[in-house]
Amino acid sequence: MKPPAIGANETERLAVLRSYEILDTPPEPRFDTLTKLAANILKVPITLITFVDIDRQWFKSRYGLDAPETPRDVSFCGHVVAAEAPLVVPDALQDLRFSDNPLVTGDPKVRFYAGVPLQTPDGFSLGTFCAIDHNPRQMAGAEVETLELLARQVVEVLELQRRHTASEARLRAIIGTAVDAILTIDESGLMEQVNPAIEHIFGYHPSEL
Numbered sequence: 001m002k003p004p005a006i007g008a009n010e011t012e013r014l015a016v017l018r019s020y021e022i023l024d025t026p027p028e029p030r031f032d033t034l035t036k037l038a039a040n041i042l043k044v045p046i047t048l049i050t051f052v053d054i055d056r057q058w059f060k061s062r063y064g065l066d067a068p069e070t071p072r073d074v075s076f077c078g079h080v081v082a083a084e085a086p087l088v089v090p091d092a093l094q095d096l097r098f099s100d101n102p103l104v105t106g107d108p109k110v111r112f113y114a115g116v117p118l119q120t121p122d123g124f125s126l127g128t129f130c131a132i133d134h135n136p137r138q139m140a141g142a143e144v145e146t147l148e149l150l151a152r153q154v155v156e157v158l159e160l161q162r163r164h165t166a167s168e169a170r171l172r173a174i175i176g177t178a179v180d181a182i183l184t185i186d187e188s189g190l191m192e193q194v195n196p197a198i199e200h201i202f203g204y205h206p207s208e209l
Helices: 010-019 029-042 077-083 141-177 197-202
Strands: 046-052 056-063 069-071 087-089 112-119 125-133 183-185 191-194
Touching: 010 125, 029 046, 029 056, 029 125, 029 141, 046 077, 046 112, 077 087, 077 112, 077 125, 112 141, 125 141
Parallel strands: none
Antiparallel strands: 046 056, 046 125, 056 069, 087 112, 112 125, 183 191
């Protein structure tokens, strides 16, 4: 078995991965829909959205697999991240890099693997969108392109989430330092946030409100 290499930019890559605040978050329908769609289009039993951490590959979305993560040193996805390029393995038992891999010889009995990198706009590979089968098979160029399109969709969602989080942080900072009394309410009319100026102006601590 050949463990995946570690790229020269690993420290920076991990910092970028952390900046998205995606690791160990709960399942989300917008990601689960993509893995199910991939499984239906490619006719495979397992599809995954994987993020490669320091010593593990963690699955943000998994279709057809129960395990939430597996070790990085036996991962197929680690090879994709190291190469920053798609990887197709028609038959893992016939590939010296993977023939004695525990994910091949044991559960989930990987025989076919295809993965493409989740590449950020600044060129960092955070993980993969991958498809797995229990039987050997080939994959056409159009099918690899399908995985690449879905991977781009995942990254677009991550970018939107990160920009939204940054905008909320800036808004909280503005509200927190304003000299005027500011409060925000939700759609049902309940107060979500009040700033410290409330107490100075009205004499009520935010917790009382």
